[in-house]
Amino acid sequence: MKPLLFSAALLTLALPAPANNWPQTRGPNRDSVSTDAAVPTHWSEKENLKWQLDLPGAGASSPIVWENKVFVTCFSGQKENGDVSGLVRHILCVDKATGKKLWQRDYPTTQKDDDWSGMIREHGYTSNTPVTDGAHVYVHWGKGGVVALDMDGKEVWKATTGSESGRQRWGSSGSPVLWKNLLIVNAADEAQSVIAFDKATGKQAWKQTAGLLEGAFSSPQVLKRADGREDLIFAAPSELWGMNPETGKLRWYAPTGIEGNVAPDPVIQGEDIYVFGGFPSTMRVALKAGDKGEVSSSAMLWQDSQSTYVPTPVYHDGKLYVVSDQGFAWCADAKTGAMIYRERLGGAAAQSGGGGGRRGGGKPFYASPVLIGDKIYAVSRKQGVFILAAKPQFQVLATNFLAGDGTDFNATPAVSDGCLFLRSNKALYCIGK
Template identity: 45%
Template sequence: MKPHLLTVVPVLFCSLVTSAGDWPEFLGPGGTARSDETVPVTWSDTENLLWMVDLPGSGSSSPVIIGDRIIVTCYVDGDAATRQVLCFDKQSGEQLWSVDFPVDYREDPYQGFITEHGYASNTPVTDGENVFVFFGKGGVHSLTLDGKRNWSVDVGKGSSNRQWGSAASPVLYKDLVVVNAAEEARALFAFDKATGKEVWRTDADLLELTYGTPRIVSSEGGEDELVISVPEEVWSLNPENGKLRWYAASPMAGNVCPSVIVDGDTVYSFGGFRASGSVAIRTGGKSDVTDTNVLWTNRSSSYVATPLLHEGRFYWIDDRGIAYCTSAQDGELIYRERVEGLGGGRPVYASPVLIGGNIYVVTRRDGTIVYPPGDEFEPIARNRFAGDDTDFNASPAVSNGKLYLRSDEALYCVGE
């Protein structure tokens, strides 16, 4: 069960340089998927749309925001296919720069589930000075906020037995960039964010089909933990050297897409297929903590989206178009209701975000649903851009009272 440690190198502490208006990583600061700001509840092509810019290619990655810059990634198809990092002025939508990364290697074939999310699904992360991008088989890259290349490293060109492509987003810990390269190498990596030098690597076959973004748990007076959910287990590693601290059995088998959710010294995980479910685990301990630290398990689950934790409850709309609310105390169901008016297939991939007092869920082809948390699912708005019929797979970003959405075709800024 234990992953194999190959290298150990000490690291030093380095704080992030971000401000209140920033949205620096997948699901915002700390991955909490919440903002105290207020953004419009309704919008359309003619209402509360401040600007829209066409994107050169598709992508399921979410935008990140630092200062006055918004950064997104795309996959540009063609004879000379490239992955791109693009930076725009968040106030005007003016493009400031772009950097190309040629796809001069063999990618997974465009078939099966990879057609659902594409080749640019990993959301960047920024420390306020540089931006770090993970492109799966295309490697990990560091760029300045002016688009200059700092370093690039390879993490492997492998594929899982499903060939579904890469999805996990990088995270920062002190002066490390941590990457879940389960698809490419069945390994977790940590790189020095200044140089790109590999600091540690942890290999494990059990990482196969692990698509979630790892999370950092910082407990007062305790040790920091890097927590990730893999098929049938949840792991905690020492983020400074990649060594396993503890593991616990989970009900989620097959593959795990949602990211771990952190609340103080408790972590929650959802996912799995065909055996799916959810689990709550108290952090801390050593080796197998299944009998001592697992607080509850439940069959309610989310296949793709990472549920939102708010005031002791989880909220999400799953990939089949069903709205859920469950209790964080025991995992029990509060409501389960089919969302009306969604198309067929898998209508939702994006994770919910709490903005002000409302939950915003971006559907793939049927607009963004806005609804308040509570005992019942009661949508108050559904907002569409009539001129865009491409997929909206990305979760939204929020900054200074504005909502930023991206589709396979365009980047949008919504505000008053």
């Protein structure tokens, strides 16, 4: 089969960031892993809540942290009749210690966004998590384009990415990533393309376009091979691709059998790659990275039909852990794929509000779990944060609620300096001792 040419979300690479920074989606290495043992395991409005900041709108993007600053995006201006002519996207910079808003920049829509109806209500118009290198913050707004700001909120450059819509009209979700001097953006929804910009100037460095990229919602990873070569890894419907991040050219591809939507990010350990997703049926597969051309079937390590639709699993000590969108906590052997346990979390029934007000979405989890030390923190949309033991025996250690917030928590949290940063459709929270 002739492969499609990439577009999903964006590449990922370990940034040269101090240990207390969380500069992009799912952390410094894009693996949802933190060694910060000081993060609390119990909290409420009266215990270990350092601060709360109400936000001007909803959003599914994760907060990111650089030194003493926290950045978060959100959106407002949508109407219940579907009208988005007044849509505004916002980025806020917040003092990490106090929760004081340092600055806010607002970006009114400049072209027709998808109506506020259907599945876009599940996550909204700011699902792309920003990325920072400590000098600039880069934000992808989907049809709103890309903007680069300095750390004080001054706009450095702005670029367009496209104005189209996928047939499903589910909107943009993949998060941008920095690789060397490039900012790589998943513009699948608005342009059926992946686009790389010079991070200093905003000048387009390369663009790869393919006609059939719908359903590729995951954010890619970077695999660093033993010989030093780096491959841009991303999952699309039916295939896994390895690309040259410098040029966007396809190096290799492997059939996966995962049909329909692919939302979870690929998980990488060495040169083993784990891929998840699918719609209406889910699947998970493991395979060896290729070198060039089509990868042979012998590269497939295992496959199984029990998977996750939105959240990305986390790897720990030879196991894969996740709480699926349907509320099942599961642990699988990464070498064989064998399911070790699969248990529904108590209270995690199929009840969700969606991105900014819709109820009945049916998926109690959207966020990816984060491994902090020997514990897994899994954020549900409405039933609190479940803390599980990161071991092959199912054990719920704690469940924590912020009872005063009845909106959805759609975002994977950030971790920095003993604090857990949660965001809902209402507020940004700092949990810490």
